[in-house]
Amino acid sequence: MSTLAIPTSPAAAEDPEVPIDALLAAGRERRRAGALTASAAFGTRAMLKLRHDPKQLVDSAAIPILFTVLFTYLFGGAISGSTGDYLTDLLPGVLSMSIAIVTMYGGGRLAQDVRSGAFDRFRGLPVWRGALILGGLLSDVFRYLFASAIVLGLGLAMGYRPDGGAPGVLAAVVLVVAFGLSLSLLWAAVALAVRDSAVVLSIANAVLMPLSFASNVFVQPSTMPGWLRAFVDVNPLSHVASAARDLMNDTGDAGADVAWSLIATAVITLVCAPIALRLYGRQS
């Protein structure tokens, strides 16, 4: 009786079909998954979760739709005289802001993961500790591109015509998504520290709302009081929005803001990635 199946009933115990002993003996060969393989596995996992539960995308769609439509018609007439003119200024800003805001949902999901039993199983595997976070970024890229497509699609439908054409729009999207990924790492670090998705979303909201509204997304800072303008000028989201505006509208003036955006992206990444890694490996 060296090959017995797991009996599913008393009858099945006497009628083995699958040799589990052979299965166990055959499974002893060990390989190591490299950092990239493990990250890709976690990326696949995140994409599969998205496929099984597409509701997750609702967050990433609702904010871009709401912001694009609402702000265009709410402020368009008042600020620029017509919605068409306003779109030229507003849409790249709304793109930047929408992506920045939807970044928080990735952190919320990581916090949920951390509380699940699956997290212990993953942490018990001999894989690079950054793999789960990096894999999560993969599905974040998908979500950010999805949100970008919604903003751009709506903008085009409402009459926005980017002078920068496809290359300008593409460059702006790449820049905005890159900035979004650095924020993803920030929320990943927060999620691993607080381990509660509601708290992650509260913290992210408390940070993202001032960044979004105290910026140059909606109005030119020249009308603002000095103290507010000082904040708006150092707000990285202002620089990302300006860079996106310059790239999409082909103003030929994108250099400085693109540089500032990339510096902000790099700084947030370099600060948050090591913290997130440390927190992931933390054993209580």
Place this chain on the structure above:
Amino acid sequence: MTKVSSDGDHPAVEARGLTKVYGENRALDGIDLTIPRGQVFGFLGPNGAGKTTTIRILATLARPSGGMVRVLGHDVLTEAQAIRARVAVTGQFASLDEDLTGYENLLILGRLQGLPRAARRERADALLAAFDLTGAAGRPVGGYSGGMRRRLDIGASLIVTPDLLFLDEPTTGLDPRSRNQVWELVRRVAAAGTTVLLTTQYLEEADQLAERIAVIDSGRIVAEGTSAQLKSRVGSSTLHIRLLDGEQRPQASQILAGALAGTVQPAADPLALSVMIATQPDATDTGRLVGHAMTRLGEAGVGIAELSLGQPSLDEAFLALTGHRTGPATTDHEEPQA
């Protein structure tokens, strides 16, 4: 068996003075433990005794506060990755992605274990078939029954056959049929050369599966030995009797203590009492003893309403081993998660 003997000099687990402190709470208070390779070792104790904490430390998910711990010869603090490559944990709570299918769960874990595409597909198919889950393979795990989940969970721990498998209360909450399936599985895994460390609240489970058992209480090991050794300390069976007349309880107590040579405990029910019967050299002697005791009760005119003979409950075993009842302890769930 295959590579088990390659570094078989090292015990599966070696712990000296292991402590774990959460704030004021000493979850583990000096555990000394040696688990040889190639056996099923049972960790028996009530909720909150420290079973899950011990497993989390051994599986490198939590850090010990003090003491020396080596798993398969590797230090848990400095060689965590080497341990992770060779052990697997099936937790008390499902460690699977609920919204993914059973098949997808196994494929992803296979990829994380470094199996190439064809190998992980083959392995996932084989495990699902072996665990009678082929029909459910394409359904999200969230819709699985408790027994299916537990089987898949154990299957997920066998994507690569581990040298040491931790099973944290593998049958808690399962119906008897699912429990038997899991037991059979544990025996198969052990027979294939994997050391199994299982925690349980049930004496019967430890008795059924484990060659050696450590009884843990309030973060300390209070007894360790083979099932037979522990039973000789606890009594192999317990006789529960319910009388027709509570007035006769002292009399019955006296007769039973004499006839069975065991400790008689009055139960909360004024009509009931229980007797722990010492292990008999021949199992049939227990029945003979009980028959004799019943005859004596009958001769003395003591009427019996109910009579049952069973294994001592964990509570009774605890009382015998620790001198106190298991009591309402905090559950393992409430320990801070890593």
